[in-house]
Amino acid sequence: MTSFHLVDGYIDILSEVGRWKIIPMRGLYELNSFGIQYATFCRKIKKLESEGLVRSILGNNKRKFITLTNKGTEICPYGVSFDDLEDSLNHDLIATNIVTKLIEYKNFKTGQVQCFGRGLDVEPDGLIFGQKNGREYSLAIEVELHQKSKSRVSDKLIKYANSVYYSYVIYILNKESTYRAYKMILESMNDEVRRKVILLFDINLTPTRFNFKDAQCLFQGKNVSFEDIFGE
Template sequence: MLSIEQRKFLSPLITWRILDIENLIQLSKQNRSYSSAQKLLKRLQQRQLIEIYRDPWNKKNYVFLGNLAIKELCPDTRPLLNSGALYHDSKVTSLGVELLKFNKIFKSIELEHQIKKGKGIIGISDFIPDARVEGQFKAKFFQAAVELELHQKEKSRIVDKAKYYLESEYYNHALYFFPDNDLLQNYDTIIKKELGNDYNKKIFLFSCPLISKAKPSFENGTGLVMNKSKTFIEFFGGVY
């Protein structure tokens, strides 16, 4: 059994599924030191209530619920994780947390597992983004799909997904994020060749090389917005 304090500490994992320790402390809104959190998590891991994933590149530890904790905290939602997707999922949550720091723009976020539960899905054949955000930019409400592309997908899938977002009445925009500018440029070339230059009026591309680091941020990136070179910070930073 989890104590009330432990339940509160782990509760962000119901929504986010996997978080690094710093973000878990922050989102749990508990006045807890990093060392205190580490000790608690070690005890919970020994009881098989949580599991730890260690990022092979930035060496950070990411926490997610074990089966015992899932049964106790969220038996209906069951935010199960695919062991083969832990790296990608951990980066998506890091990206999501960083997006919400731009709280004058991004008001809420739903991750893929929440979207799949059926809320707001239009047709079972629709592409499901890594996340979707709602917010307000320049006095206009928007809903945007969020895609984190760590590796290049097959050309046909890149084009089909981009075409879906361009034709979708549900999403005002799609925000694509990449770990480097080379991958961004590859996607731009592929989509532009198949769907034309105007795709970039709705689908925005951003490279964020620091998003996978120990201290993720949108600094030192590149971007393409409305066929102009514009980084995430340059485009959204004015109302940060």
């Protein structure tokens, strides 16, 4: 490793990129300005690109997104690069948007899309660390843009129920039909599963929009608000 990776804030930027599978360049700067002006930040990103540690992807309206390269993941071992062939850009951008919006909530301390340990039985799309009534907890995030089979959903719910890594899991859905189907699946599960699983329905969910505070939620068999679940 050359000294380039260790000075002038480059490693800080690279580590922050490593928290997210893919993130808008402007959004990355707004999360952590790194104590520099945006123009300087852009030059540093360009330098990281020239060193082969990050790469950019041009999306709609010429929005620029940043992800680690395979070389970059060697420095940020818990980071994962975006795979154009296997990954869904829309899904991963929505997951990033959800986590970045949620960490602004008063009772959530921090979160990330990546930085998970290898070899876990179940790996979510995102992870939030929160606190309620003085107790800290972890909240796994599953982004479901397409309905999966009952057996596949049930198997994953059981894994979450048995996991010691996640206190709760929240399934975020943008189709009413999927919300109803997952509600029926959840109602057929035992109490051990239902006490850890939350459903949230936001019909207007996009890579830039997520209105969790007004979303319809289901928790422990009851229709509740987001604030009812996570507020003090």
